[in-house]
Amino acid sequence: MPMTPNIRGALFMALSMAGFTLNDSIVKLLTNEMSVAQVMFLRGTIATVLIYLLARQKRALRPLRLLKDKWVALRVFGEVGGTITFLIGLAQVPIANASAILQALPLAVTMGAAMFLSEPVGWRRWLAILIGFAGVLIIIRPGFEGFSPYSLMILGTVLLAATRDIATRKIDATIPSLLISTVTSAAVALAGLVLIVPMGGWAPVNATQMSMIAVAACLLLVGYQFIIMAMREGEISFIAPFRYTGLLWAVLMGYLLFGEIPDIFMIVGGTIVIGSGLFTLYRERVRSKAKPASRAAVRHSP
Template identity: 30%
Template sequence: MTQQNTRLGIGLMVLTTFIFALQDGLSRHLAEHYSVFMVVMIRYWFFAAFVMTIASRKAGGLRAAAATSQPIIQSFRGFLLAAEICVMVTGFVYLGLVESHAVFATYPLLVAALSGPVLGEAVGWRRWMAIGVGFIGVLIILEPGFGVFSPYALIPLAAALMFALYGLLTRYVARRDSSATSFFWTGVTGAIAMTAVGIWHWEPMASKDWIWMITLCLTGAAGHFTLIKCYEVAEASSVQPFAYLQLAFASTLGIFVFGEKIRPNVAVGVAIILSAGLFTLWRAHVKSKQA
């Protein structure tokens, strides 16, 4: 991989995180006025159409993209991601973008912790120490024992756990399936699952909100497109640390658009989580180089 490609990959990752942060802001706005299930369902309809369009233009078409020897795991991945998105958007409504993303930033630590039981990978003591430190950061954010603990604070933590498991299952199916196949199953099975649930929560949407809904769908497709291109031109280990910028972009939206504030304990907790997360990414990079 050339230095030029790595720089391009980093640029694409930064752009991807910015697009996804916009998507989160739009999701929060719409979910405050309409059912989360309906919003996510419409978003998935567009996503599935996007996935199928890409698949139809590749060699073998839809049949080749859908071909897998792991249909149960692939389906579960799709259902899991759809459920995670619903949980996270609910967190945006109850907690806001700042605190939801602050807690969600633990997902790389959860990936490291679960990579042993799910993938059979060895997790050394250094990464276990980083995981422990990261969850100290979570406790600082949640403030258990200080005043009245809000159960809503556990919503983004549940989303982070679900997303971590989704990521690990994606790595698991990648042993036998191509990324194009996994992408296809993610979009199609997610759309099926959300339609089965969301259609019962349909409600009329104002004309102005349809504009926001269409924008949400477009940002979703654009974000996945730039992410795909990012991984095509650069190694994941080189660009993954920059994925944390979504926290910064989403927090900026939360503060300036939705009037949220960053409490001191949240700032301290985020700093600890980010430091621990970046360390685990660095250790994973070191281990891959040694292997």
């Protein structure tokens, strides 16, 4: 029995989140043996080569002058900054906690779109955003025993990633996505190279570590490709909630690889964040369905 577009999209989204989370797990293991900057450089270099080859195959390469755009620059800044803050934070906090905080990204994008792109957001979604960020505070628990300042780095990642996603909406549609991804990945690798000395210098890399970095880069590419495939299948409102399967993968990897068991703060806070995100998606679906109805009412009005 063939799968429907919605089911295929949901499967692709789940595979994307698995790719991203497995990549994060490998990176967290590697940061015990080398600096975050060195991991960024090595993984970024391999990922850039892979994305470049894919872009070349898809005939997506264009003159770089097309990228002389403030929105492209802002997207690159958000990606580079988000990668730096996330990897620094990930090295120091449980992977499930980091993943749970990242689930606030859709809420941050909705808030940013309302503030900077003038997209309409009703009071229900604003309330959901506030409740969702309250859930993040429960996970971080500032001022309490067990608080890690590195959790604030992950929160910074949410804000930088939201900046990246909002900027992406403003980029000219004629610029191929793979071209932007190639340049962005190269920028991340270059940032890692620049930061190697300030962050502790170069550590020798053995064959096992290099293999792990190569696998992480491939998993990163898998994540990017499957999320693109997911968003091109079926209804986004049906597919988007499967983004939260990343948290399940993070809990599993945290337990199997690092012996991490989620505490009550992470469970309660993560549940609140995911619940707020799902409600926001639901309200977006209701609003999108109401638009055609309102337009039809206008057309048929006397």
